[in-house]
Structures are given as structure tokens and as C-alpha cells.
Amino acid sequence: MKDTNTVVVIGCGPAGLMAATVLSEAGLPVDIFDSKSSAGRKFLVAGRGGLNLTHAEDSDLFAARYGNHAELFRKLLGVFSPEDLRSWLRSLGVETFVGTSGRVFPKDATASDILKIWLEFLSKRGVVFHFRHRWQGFTKTGNPLFLAEGGECREVPADAVLLALGGASWPQTGSDGSWTEFLAAKDIRITPFRPANCGVEVAWSDHFISRFSGKPLKNLHLRCGDHQATGDVMVTEHGLEGGPIYTLSAIIRDRLAEHNPVALIVDLKRDLPLERIQEKLAQRRTKESVANFLRKNLRLSGPSYSLLREICSEEDFKDPSILASRIKKLSIPITNTRPLAEAISSAGGIAFQEVSEDLMLHKLPGVFVAGEMLDWEAPTGGYLLQGAFTTGYRAAQGILNRLKHRRS
Numbered sequence: 001m002k003d004t005n006t007v008v009v010i011g012c013g014p015a016g017l018m019a020a021t022v023l024s025e026a027g028l029p030v031d032i033f034d035s036k037s038s039a040g041r042k043f044l045v046a047g048r049g050g051l052n053l054t055h056a057e058d059s060d061l062f063a064a065r066y067g068n069h070a071e072l073f074r075k076l077l078g079v080f081s082p083e084d085l086r087s088w089l090r091s092l093g094v095e096t097f098v099g100t101s102g103r104v105f106p107k108d109a110t111a112s113d114i115l116k117i118w119l120e121f122l123s124k125r126g127v128v129f130h131f132r133h134r135w136q137g138f139t140k141t142g143n144p145l146f147l148a149e150g151g152e153c154r155e156v157p158a159d160a161v162l163l164a165l166g167g168a169s170w171p172q173t174g175s176d177g178s179w180t181e182f183l184a185a186k187d188i189r190i191t192p193f194r195p196a197n198c199g200v201e202v203a204w205s206d207h208f209i210s211r212f213s214g215k216p217l218k219n220l221h222l223r224c225g226d227h228q229a230t231g232d233v234m235v236t237e238h239g240l241e242g243g244p245i246y247t248l249s250a251i252i253r254d255r256l257a258e259h260n261p262v263a264l265i266v267d268l269k270r271d272l273p274l275e276r277i278q279e280k281l282a283q284r285r286t287k288e289s290v291a292n293f294l295r296k297n298l299r300l301s302g303p304s305y306s307l308l309r310e311i312c313s314e315e316d317f318k319d320p321s322i323l324a325s326r327i328k329k330l331s332i333p334i335t336n337t338r339p340l341a342e343a344i345s346s347a348g349g350i351a352f353q354e355v356s357e358d359l360m361l362h363k364l365p366g367v368f369v370a371g372e373m374l375d376w377e378a379p380t381g382g383y384l385l386q387g388a389f390t391t392g393y394r395a396a397q398g399i400l401n402r403l404k405h406r407r408s
């Protein structure tokens, strides 16, 4: 290993790999470590359902996706934008395209293809990979300390360190949040991890689970407070999953944390106004069953009809005007969010007050942080990966500046 101006990057996810890219392109020797036996495991998982790399929307709208940290991300994205990400991918030979929803996907390449090309590129630049090295904090002299395979403790001399250890969802991919204890011991403020972009729990009856778990509820409009989402949702044995649920999961999580009862208000027939449904229901002859009538006249059957049955009382079904309002505003009580381990991403992590503009920890000069281990959250739609790439890029720039100033 080189011993002059060596930069140690810890974490082979998108944030760490992006930082290693910037640093190695600047000609620095880079050693990159990961506790797992291979790189980019969460990135590969992200690729399973269609790798959404970033989004093509207007920059202010994009920054607003980072909620309380919109202003900060507006600046960060100015340094490495979605367009910069696409150009950089193009330079690697990976073309991207904008889907109908504005989401950006790789063209003719899987996550695994991209990762392979990227790792080869880094190796050619001289980046040295060290797998099965679990970061264990710092030595008294400030060097990173690793637990290597076979239980060997290894101190690695470094002029600058980048931590890109991820959040705490999907711990099987390596991002298990166990790094928090080493930074908390240095008095660094870490907001506890919470699930983000996750499913929610509903106390379904056994009957409903046995018939409809794994079945989709199509074309819904969902509301929780002022927040709304539309689309298809999946019934699970625990509750509900799917894009619109993930969109609302942060508000649901925060309301539950305040011990407020939370209900999802669901419109099962978003293409029909209430009055039209009331008119239709008023035409039902008593001989015809409600189930038949709803199926024929409102195309409400299968999981959607059974959901109505699951939530409403017998009385609701007897009164056409109440039934119509239930169809338009079905209130589903939510008992919890699904656990952090299952969530697509995590909220929480290192508080932004702990870092400088270029993402160096105030309390540990020379140590920079990037990616999901910082306390930001964003919806699905490419904002998570872009957040990881952008912060990785920005922290690498910070390292380059610091080393330049130390030399001069």
C-alpha cells in the first residue's frame, strides 16, 4: 500500500465508488474497503426492479424532494447534477433514457453491467479494493482501524478518510448501521434510523389475507393528511406495499411516532365523482346483490370489493349514500410501518450540523462522509441514488481541496 497522501474510502456503495472515481481521476492513490466480499450489493438489489438512476425534472423541483434539506441539496446538486450523472455514465459507455414518468433508467445495461464496467474502470485507475474489512473506528493517531478476515485487526495509515457506509435498511447488503457506535463515541450527533419508502401494516382479517395477499389493488387515489399518491398498491399479509404507499410512508411514520392514530383515505373509483356513484347505487333493485351490482355497474370486484367488505360494516352496505362515500373515502387504519430492515431506504444518520459544506466532520478533521449515512431522506424515483452519487462526489472534492491546501 502507498504511504504518501493515501486516501482511504470505506464503503463500496454508489457514494464510496463515486468518491473513489473522483479521487483516482485526480491522480490520488485510493484504497477502498468494504465489510462484504464484493462491492455494490444494495446497488445490485436496486437493479432488480428496474434501476432508477435519477430523475429528469427541473432542478428546483428535484431539490425539493429532499424535504427539510432542499436548500442544501440545491447547492450539492449544483456541483454534481442529474445531467452530470448521465454524462458521466455516458463516458463509461452506459447510455440512459428518460421514462414517461421522468425517471431515468440505463439503456441496454443492468445494474450488474454498470457495476462491472465501473469496477474495471476504477481498477485500471489504480484503486485498490480490500473486501472483508469491517471498519471499527479510529486508532489514537486517527487512522482507520479494520477487523479483517480471520479476526486480524488492521490499522491503515491515511491522509484523508471518506466514510460511505450507507443507511440501515436491507442489512444483508452490508449497510447495517453498525458504524453509528464508533461515531457516537466521538460525540457526533446521529439521528436514529427510521424506515423510509416502506410498506405499512394493517390488521387484516385472516380471511382477507388468505384470499388477497399478493394481489394488486388497481388505480387507487390515496391520501394521508395533505399528502396524496395514486397508482397500484399490493395487499400483503402484513398490510400494503407499493409505490404510492412508499410515497406516503414518511408522513405515516412521523404521525405514528407522535402517537396519532393514522388512517389512509382511499378512493377506490378515482375516475367517478361521488354524485355519479350515488346515482348508480340508487338504481339498484333490492333483488340484485350489492356484490353483483358493484361488479357490473362500477367494475368493483375482486380485491377492491373485498377491501370494502373488510373495512365497512353491514350497516354501511345497506345505505347507498354511505356506501358511495365509503367507495370514495375508505378509511384504512394503519397500525405501523414495516420494519427498517425491509425498507427501501432509511431516514436518520449523521446530522448535517456535524459536517462542513464539503462534508467533512467538524469533530474529526480529515474525515469526510457521504451517501445514505447522512441524515437525509427522499422518495423513490432516482433521488436516493442521485443523493448518494452527489454527496460522494462533493466529499471527494472536499478531500482534494484539503490535501491540496496541506501540500501548499
Ligand SMILES: Cc1cc2nc3c(=O)[nH]c(=O)nc-3n(C[C@H](O)[C@H](O)[C@H](O)COP(=O)(O)OP(=O)(O)OC[C@H]3O[C@@H](n4cnc5c(N)ncnc54)[C@H](O)[C@@H]3O)c2cc1C
Pocket (backbone or CB within 6 Å): 010, 011, 012, 013, 014, 015, 016, 033, 034, 035, 036, 039, 040, 041, 042, 043, 045, 046, 047, 050, 051, 052, 053, 054, 133, 134, 135, 136, 164, 165, 166, 167, 169, 170, 173, 174, 175, 176, 177, 178, 179, 343, 344, 345, 370, 371, 372, 373, 381, 382, 383, 384, 385, 386, 388
Ligand atoms: C430494494 C431496493 C431498491 C432500490 N431501488 C432504488 C432505485 O431504483 N433508485 C434509487 O435511487 N435508489 C434505490 N434504492 C436505494 C439505493 O440503493 C441506496 O440509496 C444507495 O445504495 C445508497 O448508497 P450508499 O453508497 O450511501 O450506501 P450503500 O449502497 O448502502 O453502501 C454502503 C456500503 O458500506 C459497507 N459498509 C457498511 N458498514 C461497513 C463497515 N463497518 N465496514 C466496512 N464496510 C461497511 C456496506 O457493505 C456497503 O457496501 C433501492 C434500495 C433498495 C433496498
